[in-house]
Amino acid sequence: MLSLTLSLIDGFIYWNVSPVMFRIPGTSVLLSWYGLMWALGLVISRQVGLYIFLKEDRYTVNLPNLFLMIVIPAIVGARLGHFLFYDLHVLIRDPLVIIRPPFHGLSSHGGVLGILIGVYIWCRRNHAEYLFVIDRLALVAISAGACIRFGNLMNSEIVGVPTDVPWAFIFARVDQLPRHPAQLYECIFYTVFFLSMLYMWYMYARDWRSGVMLGMILTVLWTFRFVVESFKENQSAFESDLSLNMGQILSIPYILTGVALILLRKSITEIKT
Structure with a gap:
């Protein structure tokens, strides 16, 4: 039974x-919004990725293995990253927590690292150009990120700081503060960024390095x-003592x-010979 209070x-x-989201009648099996959005994100990204590789007709032989x-690696990296970046003391005290359900606590920074490593291994095995493959996968991964964040909203987790802006949410399952x-x-x-980059790929990316x-x-x-x-809100108490929170610190290497990459590749278009 779907339970929703929005006012x-x-x-x-x-x-x-x-x-x-609902419980399967006569069973203890629950379908969560978060799980559904994770699955939807994977399906969308897989289908869009398949379309892109088929459209460009490159590295199509072992695409199921690439998926x-x-x-x-994304799930393993996200799970391990959460404990390494935010709850290292918990991992040290109880290493098995990383494989013990419920699987709350996933770091997008760790998930990205997992993907980068997994794709590198696939490219080595299939003699594929790493930057070409990761270019396309980075695009489709944005759609999965949109779905996962919607799942976080349905879970009332990763909430914002208190505010009085007119669009603030009171997350009743957290507290009674507008956030x-x-x-x-x-x-x-x-979502907007994914659609924009998909358009950029369709129009220009095949001419980009x-x-x-x-x-x-x-x-x-x-x-x-x-x-x-x-x-x-900070995800761990120790972040209160930092000038930047852990999410910001972990974002800096990706930005740099x-x-x-843009500067090293210099020209946006390939040099025609």
Whole structure:
């Protein structure tokens, strides 16, 4: 049964959505919004990625294996990254927590690292150009990010800091304070950014040097992440003692890598001979 309470209180949006979408009758099996959005993100990114590689007619032979080399490293990296970056003391005290359900706590920074490593292994095995492949996968990964952040919104997690802006949400499952809907900010941005980059790929990317699109995505996406982190509550107590929170610190290497890729590749178009 879907449980949703959405109304206005003192001019703010009162958000009291159950994380459980529904329970299968006669069983204890629950379908969560978060799980559904993760699955939807994977399906969308897989289908868009398949379309892109088939359209360009490159590296189409082992595409199913490439999908596996994205999904598994992404989940492992996201899970491990959460504990390394935010809850290292928990991992040290109980290493098995990383494989013990429920699997709450996933770091997008760790997930990206997992994808980069997994795709590198696939490219080595299939003699594929790494930057070309990762260019296209970086594009489709944005759509998965949009779905996951919507799942975070439905879970009332990764909430923003208190505010009095008219579009503030009161996350009833957290407290009664009006807060920035930081998850929604990210979901909307990722959706618009994904569609924009898909258009850029369709119109121009086949004339770009490999790595330029990845550089653009890293620079724009993680700059936005750096900014939006200032609207979020810290995920761990130790972040209160830092000048920048952990999300901002982890975003900086991605931004610098993106800028470096654009500068190193220099010309946007291939030199025609």
